[in-house]
Amino acid sequence: MTEQLVDITFVGAGPVALYGVFCAGIHHLSCRVLESMQEVGGQLATLYPEKEIYDVAGYPKVTGRELVAALKEQAAHFPAQFVLGRTATTLSQAEDDTFIIRDQNGEAYPTRAVLITAGIGAFQPRTLPLPELERLTGRGVSFLVSDPERFRDRSVLIVGGGDSAVDWALELVPVARRVILIHRRGQFRAFPGSAEQLQRSPVDVRLYHELVQVLGDGVVQGAVVVDNRTHERTQLDVDDIILALGFAPNLGPLRDWGLEFSGDAIVVNTRMETNRPGIFAAGDIATYPGKVKLMATGFGEVATAVNAARLYIYPESRAPGHSSALKLG
Ligand SMILES: Cc1cc2nc3c(=O)[nH]c(=O)nc-3n(C[C@H](O)[C@H](O)[C@H](O)COP(=O)(O)OP(=O)(O)OC[C@H]3O[C@@H](n4cnc5c(N)ncnc54)[C@H](O)[C@@H]3O)c2cc1C
Numbered sequence: 289m290t291e292q293l294v295d296i297t298f299v300g301a302g303p304v305a306l307y308g309v310f311c312a313g314i315h316h317l318s319c320r321v322l323e324s325m326q327e328v329g330g331q332l333a334t335l336y337p338e339k340e341i342y343d344v345a346g347y348p349k350v351t352g353r354e355l356v357a358a359l360k361e362q363a364a365h366f367p368a369q370f371v372l373g374r375t376a377t378t379l380s381q382a383e384d385d386t387f388i389i390r391d392q393n394g395e396a397y398p399t400r401a402v403l404i405t406a407g408i409g410a411f412q413p414r415t416l417p418l419p420e421l422e423r424l425t426g427r428g429v430s431f432l433v434s435d436p437e438r439f440r441d442r443s444v445l446i447v448g449g450g451d452s453a454v455d456w457a458l459e460l461v462p463v464a465r466r467v468i469l470i471h472r473r474g475q476f477r478a479f480p481g482s483a484e485q486l487q488r489s490p491v492d493v494r495l496y497h498e499l500v501q502v503l504g505d506g507v508v509q510g511a512v513v514v515d516n517r518t519h520e521r522t523q524l525d526v527d528d529i530i531l532a533l534g535f536a537p538n539l540g541p542l543r544d545w546g547l548e549f550s551g552d553a554i555v556v557n558t559r560m561e562t563n564r565p566g567i568f569a570a571g572d573i574a575t576y577p578g579k580v581k582l583m584a585t586g587f588g589e590v591a592t593a594v595n596a597a598r599l600y601i602y603p604e605s606r607a608p609g610h611s612s613a614l615k616l617g
Pocket of ligand 1: 299300301302303304305322323324325328329330331332335336339340341342343374375376377405406407408409410411541542570571572573581582583584586
């Protein structure tokens with residue numbers, strides 16, 4: 289299926305793209321956002337939703353989750369099509385110079401300009417080499433807690449020792465029937481405050497334990513864990529297993545789009561133009577001499593990139609004034 293032609297397609301829906309949607313709206317440009325995860329917010333939503341952030345202008349203190357909610361609200365001033373769970377995979381250009389991005393399912397997204405806001409790449413959850421995990425993914429095995437209610441009254445095993453593992457264990461205590469957390473080492477890598485909170489919580493914490501088998505045919509019915517000091521195996525009666533082992537970013541397909549890279553980032557000029565006319569980049573994925581990978585930087589870059597994309601698409605257009613010249617609901 290081919291979607292409608294839009295002015296700008298953002299590749300990635302991290303904080304920079306969310307602000308970019310707002311900027312596109314100010315410029316009266318139509319836009320679409322492709323995001324490989326099932327939710328928007330990029331690293332903030334996936335890696336550190338509860339971390340407090342102190343260096344975003346206008347926010348003395350804000351958590352990752354709160355900032356994503358605010359960016360979504362700001363973006364919602366203008367219409368945009370968000371396509372979640374889709375990874376931008378290939379890029380081609382038609383004779384009239386419009387671009388066609390295709391996702392992993394071959395669906396086509398025509399666009400006049402492309403704005404790559406892919407951060408550190410598409411996140412892929414880290415997993416374990418157990419064949420049953422793949423078979424039971426979505427049937428009791430998951431990699432994220434996007435909706436704690438899904439775990440209401442269930443017995444949940446969380447595997448991992450970082451911030452996500454500890455935060456999710458604490459988040460599920462009030463909803464789940466039982467929460468067990470295993471970690472293969474003797475200490476958590478999580479924020480010390482959260483690890484202390486965990487010790488005081490009813491979470492059944494088992495250090496030096498590893499997942500070695502998932503039980504169940506159609507759905508998860510249990511798990512076998514092993515104490516890596518004694519090799520003693522224990523069978524746990526659980527309904528859900530959350531693998532909180534982190535996400536490995538993968539720039540994969542973007543490397544084949546004919547763009548100039550420097551390390552893991554795309555080289556841009558001061559207008560955020562890449563080496564290919566009509567393709568722009570902003571945020572963590574973009575680089576130039578002196579680049580600092582921060583949201584504050586990315587927000588400025590995407591404002592510049594959207595303006596440059598407007599001039600690329602509509603060379604005769606004049607820039608509208610700043611946002612206070614508009615009346616927004
Ligand atoms: C632990 C941690 C703490 C941090 N703390 C701070 C802080 O305090 N202050 C600060 O300013 N910055 C902080 N940062 C950095 C900040 O998170 C990044 O600068 C910011 O997230 C960059 O935003 P972005 O939109 O460019 O990219 P990202 O947030 O990486 O979002 C990119 C999105 O693009 C998607 N994507 C990638 N490739 C594709 C594709 N091919 N198709 C579809 N979707 C794709 C990804 O899934 C992702 O959702 C921190 C980072 C980490 C890891």
